[in-house]
Amino acid sequence: MKLAILGSGFISRFYAESLVAQRRKDVVTMVYSRTEANAKKFADDYNIPHYTTSIHEAAAHPDVDAVIIGLSNDMHLEAVLACAAAGKHVLCTKPLGRNGAEALQMLRAVEAAGVVGGYLEDLCYTPKFLKSLAAIKAGSIGEVTWAKSRETHPGPHSDWFWDKEKSGGGAMIDLGCHCVEISRNFIGKHIRPVEVMCWADTRVHPIDAEDNAIALVKYENGAIGQFEVSWSFRGGMDLRDEVMGTEGTIWANNFLRTGFEMFTTGKGTNYVAEKAESSSGWLFPVGDEVHELGYSHMFTDMFDAIDQKREPAENFYDGYVVNAILDAAYLSAKTKKWEPVQLADWRGKYEQVQKQYQSFDDNYYLIKEEVLPTGEKKRILKHKKTGSIEVRS
Numbered sequence: 378m379k380l381a382i383l384g385s386g387f388i389s390r391f392y393a394e395s396l397v398a399q400r401r402k403d404v405v406t407m408v409y410s411r412t413e414a415n416a417k418k419f420a421d422d423y424n425i426p427h428y429t430t431s432i433h434e435a436a437a438h439p440d441v442d443a444v445i446i447g448l449s450n451d452m453h454l455e456a457v458l459a460c461a462a463a464g465k466h467v468l469c470t471k472p473l474g475r476n477g478a479e480a481l482q483m484l485r486a487v488e489a490a491g492v493v494g495g496y497l498e499d500l501c502y503t504p505k506f507l508k509s510l511a512a513i514k515a516g517s518i519g520e521v522t523w524a525k526s527r528e529t530h531p532g533p534h535s536d537w538f539w540d541k542e543k544s545g546g547g548a549m550i551d552l553g554c555h556c557v558e559i560s561r562n563f564i565g566k567h568i569r570p571v572e573v574m575c576w577a578d579t580r581v582h583p584i585d586a587e588d589n590a591i592a593l594v595k596y597e598n599g600a601i602g603q604f605e606v607s608w609s610f611r612g613g614m615d616l617r618d619e620v621m622g623t624e625g626t627i628w629a630n631n632f633l634r635t636g637f638e639m640f641t642t643g644k645g646t647n648y649v650a651e652k653a654e655s656s657s658g659w660l661f662p663v664g665d666e667v668h669e670l671g672y673s674h675m676f677t678d679m680f681d682a683i684d685q686k687r688e689p690a691e692n693f694y695d696g697y698v699v700n701a702i703l704d705a706a707y708l709s710a711k712t713k714k715w716e717p718v719q720l721a722d723w724r725g726k727y728e729q730v731q732k733q734y735q736s737f738d739d740n741y742y743l744i745k746e747e748v749l750p751t752g753e754k755k756r757i758l759k760h761k762k763t764g765s766i767e768v769r770s
């Protein structure tokens with residue numbers, strides 16, 4: 378695959394690192410940046426033959442099969458429309474749009490152009506995520522009733538993130554987009570997100586947008602997706618997921634505590650990990666960030682999807698649903714009420730199944746069974762007709 382990267386900042390460098398690693402056969406042939414100096418430096422750093430300061434030139438270049446968008450949120454729509462007009466497959470970083478309306482416009486544009494629209498939601502491709510999702514799909518934890526995802530750090534690294542107009546919001550649009558899509562995968566993408574209740578506030582930074590938020594996303598089967606985000610968490614980047622199912626539980630700590638701990642007096646000036654706040658004392662480095670944050674599996678799925686003429690696991694439709702959920706969260710934070718998720722285009726298919734309770738015998742359901750420290754076995758039962766709760770040893 379011959380690739381153009383639009384943008385030469387933080388995420389574009391992560392993407393380039395991932396694409397040049399491990400003897401990949403896909404090559405970056407073009408980079409766009411606003412200034413020639415930045416475009417040339419990026420091209421030199423990654424041995425890229427072409428660079429430009431025109432988005433249209435990058436997208437239309439004959440040496441480009443697919444375009445990767447790593448631009449600030451306010452530039453995603455313009456860049457996607459340029460790629461669709463040039464008939465190029467387009468892979469856009471998160472969040473897809475600053476809101477659902479922008480995302481829907483992007484979805485419509487790629488579908489009309491007949492090109493693949495890949496949503497670069499890397500946290501839905503981490504090794505721990507992929508293993509968790511496979512276990513859930515195999516039924517290992519039963520029906521998922523509650524999926525919680527948390528992303529918190531001390532705040533982003535560029536000015537535009539802090540400008541509500543340019544980014545579309547604060548911590549919620551920036552980090553909540555990851556959490557929403559993680560929970561949505563675990564609960565089941567075919568199950569419709571129905572309504573959202575959200576608290577969001579500007580607690581620490583002198584900005585107009587929220588720097589902390591918590592929300593509950595209710596799905597049509599009753600499952601809850603919970604997200605917690607912050608731009609004022611101290612101590613690095615905390616990425617954690619907890620999934621509760623009727624037959625099991627998954628806890629995944631993706632970044633701050635991966636089982637790798639290091640102490641240093643501070644000698645040397647080593648980079649530790651994204652958003653790490655210290656480079657001395659006890660540290661929590663990440664082995665291979667590009668891999669552990671999901672970029673390797675993500676690009677493999679994106680390029681395989683283009684080759685096989687199928688949708689990638691994370692695509693523009695997913696990006697659109699995420700934006701629609703976040704729109705409802707923003708509204709709920711204002712109204713302090715559950716707000717419906719407005720989906721002009723819903724493609725999931727789900728049939729409500731009758732709840733099956735575990736029978737103890739013909740007359741009773743078994744609610745709970747436990748062995749006490751005395752060795753006594755207690756069973757809590759509910760009578761099927763009268764509803765009375767009883768205990769049996």
Ligand SMILES: NC(=O)c1ccc[n+]([C@@H]2O[C@H](COP(=O)([O-])OP(=O)(O)OC[C@H]3O[C@@H](n4cnc5c(N)ncnc54)[C@H](O)[C@@H]3O)[C@@H](O)[C@H]2O)c1
Pocket residue numbers: 383384385386387388389410411447448449450452470471472497498499534535536537551
């Ligand atoms: N885990 C992830 O998937 C992840 C992580 C970080 C950032 N991102 C996303 O990547 C995108 C870029 O974030 P970043 O961290 O690289 O930011 P950044 O500030 O480091 O880079 C932004 C890039 O966009 C360019 N840019 C900004 N305004 C522009 C304009 N008006 N016209 C043309 N170019 C413009 C900048 O020159 C720069 O090349 C955002 O959408 C962000 O949400 C994703």
